[in-house]
Amino acid sequence: MLTESQRERIEIVLVAPRNPLNIGAVARAMANFGFSHLAVVSPYIPHWREARSAVGAPELLRSAREVATLADAVTDRTLVIGTGTLTHHKPEQPVISLPALAPVVAHELDRDGRIALVFGPEKHGLTRKDLSWCQAFVEIPTDVRQPSMNLGQAAAVCLYELATRVSTSDTETERARNAPPLQQDVTDPTVSGDLDILAALVDEVMVAANYSPLAMREANRHTVRLLLRRLKLHAADQRQILGLFRRILWRLRRSPKRNVTNRLF
Amino acid sequence: MLTESQRERIEIVLVAPRNPLNIGAVARAMANFGFSHLAVVSPYIPHWREARSAVGAPELLRSAREVATLADAVTDRTLVIGTGTLTHHKPEQPVISLPALAPVVAHELDRDGRIALVFGPEKHGLTRKDLSWCQAFVEIPTDVRQPSMNLGQAAAVCLYELATRVSTSDTETERARNAPPLQQDVTDPTVSGDLDILAALVDEVMVAANYSPLAMREANRHTVRLLLRRLKLHAADQRQILGLFRRILWRLRRSPKRNVTNRLF
Numbered sequence: 464m465l466t467e468s469q470r471e472r473i474e475i476v477l478v479a480p481r482n483p484l485n486i487g488a489v490a491r492a493m494a495n496f497g498f499s500h501l502a503v504v505s506p507y508i509p510h511w512r513e514a515r516s517a518v519g520a521p522e523l524l525r526s527a528r529e530v531a532t533l534a535d536a537v538t539d540r541t542l543v544i545g546t547g548t549l550t551h552h553k554p555e556q557p558v559i560s561l562p563a564l565a566p567v568v569a570h571e572l573d574r575d576g577r578i579a580l581v582f583g584p585e586k587h588g589l590t591r592k593d594l595s596w597c598q599a600f601v602e603i604p605t606d607v608r609q610p611s612m613n614l615g616q617a618a619a620v621c622l623y624e625l626a627t628r629v630s631t632s633d634t635e636t637e638r639a640r641n642a643p644p645l646q647q648d649v650t651d652p653t654v655s656g657d658l659d660i661l662a663a664l665v666d667e668v669m670v671a672a673n674y675s676p677l678a679m680r681e682a683n684r685h686t687v688r689l690l691l692r693r694l695k696l697h698a699a700d701q702r703q704i705l706g707l708f709r710r711i712l713w714r715l716r717r718s719p720k721r722n723v724t725n726r727l728f
Numbered sequence: 729m730l731t732e733s734q735r736e737r738i739e740i741v742l743v744a745p746r747n748p749l750n751i752g753a754v755a756r757a758m759a760n761f762g763f764s765h766l767a768v769v770s771p772y773i774p775h776w777r778e779a780r781s782a783v784g785a786p787e788l789l790r791s792a793r794e795v796a797t798l799a800d801a802v803t804d805r806t807l808v809i810g811t812g813t814l815t816h817h818k819p820e821q822p823v824i825s826l827p828a829l830a831p832v833v834a835h836e837l838d839r840d841g842r843i844a845l846v847f848g849p850e851k852h853g854l855t856r857k858d859l860s861w862c863q864a865f866v867e868i869p870t871d872v873r874q875p876s877m878n879l880g881q882a883a884a885v886c887l888y889e890l891a892t893r894v895s896t897s898d899t900e901t902e903r904a905r906n907a908p909p910l911q912q913d914v915t916d917p918t919v920s921g922d923l924d925i926l927a928a929l930v931d932e933v934m935v936a937a938n939y940s941p942l943a944m945r946e947a948n949r950h951t952v953r954l955l956l957r958r959l960k961l962h963a964a965d966q967r968q969i970l971g972l973f974r975r976i977l978w979r980l981r982r983s984p985k986r987n988v989t990n991r992l993f
Contacts, residue, residue, distance in 0.1 A: 484749075492881055494874035521874065562892045604892060609759035609786065616757055616884035619877075623885045627827045627869060 465497075465572075465629055472577045473568075473625070474500040476536045478593055479584040480614065481507055483514035488615025489582070490514075490524040495619070496626035501527040502536040502579075533581065533596050538656030541576035542567075545597035546621055547588040548610040554600040555591070555689055561603050561621060565628040572631045576652050580621060585614050595688040596655060651698045658691045661701055664708045671715035730762070730837075730894055737842045738833075738890070739765040741801045743858055744849040745879065746772050748779035753880025754847070755779075755789040760884070761891035766792040767801040767844075798846065798861050803921030806841035807832075810862035811886055812853040813875040819865040820856070820954055826868045826886060830893035837896045841917050845886060850879050860953040861920060916963045923956045926966055929973045936980040 465473075475493060480486050480503065493501060501523055503511060515524050530536045537543045544564075545556065559567060571578055581597060583589035594600060603612060603620055612620075665687050669675035675683045696704070730738075740758055745751050745768065758766060766788055768776065780789050795801045802808045809829075810821065824832060836843055846862060848854035859865060868877060868885055877885075930952050934940035940948045961969070 488878060488881065491874070491878055495870045495877050495881075497871040497873075561888075603888070605760045606762040608762075609756070612760050612884075613753060613756055613880070615878070616753065616760075616881055619881035620884050620888045623826075623868070623888070 465626065465631070469572045469629075469631060470498055471500070472572060472575075473498060474502055474536075474540070474577075474579050475618065475622075476502045476504060476533070476579050476581040477506075477614075478504045478533055478581060478589060479506065480582075481510060481585055482614070483510045483517065485585060485614040486511065486514035487517055487520060487524070488613075489618040490521045490527075492615060492619035492622050493523055494521040496622040498622055498626075499523045499526075503527055503529050504533050504536050505531060533593055534655070534659050537579045537581070537596055538654065538659065539577060540579040540655045541652035542571045542599075543579045543581060543597045543655055544599050544601050545581045545583070545589045545594045546601045546603065546617065547583060548605045548612055548617075549602050552591075554594050556594060556597055556600045556692075558600050558602050561601055561624055562628075564601050564621075564624060565630070567599070568625060569629050569631045572629070574652065577654070579655075580625075582614060582618060592685065595685050595692075598692050653696045653698050653701045657698065657701050658688075658696070661705050661708070662687045662691055664705060664712065668708050668712050668715065671712060730891065730896070734837050734894075734896060735763055736765070737837060737840075738763060739767055739801075739805070739842075739844050740883065740887075741767045741769060741798070741844050741846040742771070742879075743769045743798055743846060743854060744771065745847075746775060746850055747879075748775045748782065750850060750879040751776065751779035752782055752785060752789070753878075754883040755786045755792075757880060757884035757887050758788055759786040761887040763887060763891075764788045764791075767795055768792055769795050769798050769801050798858055799920070799924050802844045802846070802861055803919065803924065804842060805844040805920045806917035807836045807864075808844045808846060808862045808920055810846045810848075810854045810859045810865045811882065812848060812865065812867065813870045813877055813882075814867050817856075819859050821859055821862055821865045821957075823865050823867050826866055826889055827893075829866050829886075829889060830895070832864070833890060834894050834896045837894070839917065842919070844920075845890075847879060847883060857950065860950050860957075863957050918961045918963050918966045922963065922966050923953075923961070926970050926973070927952045927956055929970060929977065933973050933977050933980065936977060 475489065475498060477486065477489060480489075486503070486506075490501065493499065506529065511529070514520065515527070528536070545554070549558070568578060580601075581589065581593070583593060589597075601621070603617055605612060662684065666675070666680070666684050669683055670680065694700075740754065740763060742751065742754060745754075751768070751771075755766065758764065771794065776794070779785065780792070793801070810819070814823070833843060845866075846854065846858070848858060854862075866886070868882055870877060927949065931940070931945070931949050934948055935945065
């Protein structure tokens with residue numbers, strides 16, 4: 464079972480939810496299973512206000528954070544997990560079946576990480592772009608004939624799983640020891656926001672180096688986001704790479720007239 | 729994982745559901761996790777019709793059985809499991825926490841039993857009387873500060889648990905072997921309807937023997953229902969006891985003028 468302080472380090476993130484009933488249902492499932500931190504990304508404002516002011520809305524809905532982008536929502540997280548059911552295309556992230564999620568979460572909590580569990584909009588779920596901020600994709604194993612779940616029910620199932628099946632070394636050492644580590648044993652994990660800072664710098668460098676023509680810029684940004692999340696960087700690594708790219712960018716901009724790419728090596 | 733033929737032997741029973749959205753949500757969760765048999769006990773007809781005819785309602789909702797009483801709904805079942813969250817009073821049945829349900833279900837499926845999973849009305853859940861048809865009560869472990877779950881979400885969580893965690897000897901022998909048997913190894917389990925036939929006969933005998941004054945009759949019926957479900961009767965036992973009570977009743981009624989209770993022994 465999760466302790467109170469462990470639950471404090473798990474946040475639920477809803478990306479662009481539309482239906483106020485669904486928002487309320489997610490909040491209720493959170494209260495049922497003892498989770499209290501909710502962030503809502505770019506909600507449709509009238510429906511969001513309606514959900515928050517609904518009679519019987521749990522307190523956690525009133526204290527939920529409203530943020531503009533998913534990147535902002537997860538900026539202080541060390542493990543960002545997208546959720547959904549597998550339909551059309553396989554995500555670019557490692558896929559974990561929900562019944563196998565508990566050891567991954569336990570491992571992250573044991574190394575003092577902070578987790579975001581991200582749910583997509585009702586219509587289509589998380590986009591490929593949304594998922595580029597996620598280190599892993601959790602699949603709820605549903606029937607192929609009716610794979611798509613209601614948002615409130617999907618949240619209830621995921622939170623039930625976390626509330627009942629995560630055993631950390633605080634409570635039980637056995638499972639955590641056997642946990643298949645999603646990330647290697649990084650004692651000093653990098654938060655999502657620092658990866659974004661590095662990604663933005665790399666993007667600038669690619670432009671400055673004429674590596675990234677305008678038409679390819681968005682695709683390259685996507686690739687870099689994914690790459691940085693695969694690397695399992697220590698925070699110290701992130702700082703070192705950041706320093707390198709700052710230097711590169713400075714050099715690229717200092718010598719606009721010359722053939723800068725040759726001078727880098 | 730459950731096989732198709734095992735899923736065929738699990739029925740979901742909704743007692744007096746009110747909200748058509750909740751009925752639809754239960755049906756959707758069933759379709760998501762591959763269950764197709766639904767019985768609805770004494771629904772509020774306008775809302776029931778609305779739920780059935782809703783756009784996008786799964787096929788299983790259209791083919792759901794509509795029954796007058798819970799006794800009717802579970803008459804052919806060998807294991808009837810009530811669901812809920814523990815609030816005011818502890819039920820009279822053995823309580824199983826949902827994460828511990830899988831081996832009980834696996835055991836029942838392994839001995840070719842048929843299972844009903846029963847959900848109560850939205851407002852108050854299953855009553856003490858409803859539960860007297862249940863051999864066990866499954867508790868969804870929720871936070872004490874917000875224990876009460878939405879019906880559609882409760883169903884989703886229970887069905888997810890069954891769909892992902894039940895391992896029968898068809899697929900895996902290990903877990904079934906370690907299963908704490910809720911009922912002893914009865915190879916010839918009694919169906920709920922046969923227990924009701926026996927209970928009705930015992931009731932008649934109690935009245936005929938002046939054991940059960942009118943004011944106590946309902947309470948005694950309740951006690952007998954519970955008792956018969958605790959006994960874990962083989963079908964052959966049920967037939968034997970039934971024969972005995974038929975004989976007793978015949979004798980009681982044949983000699984209305986005498987002191988019948990003395991003549992029983």
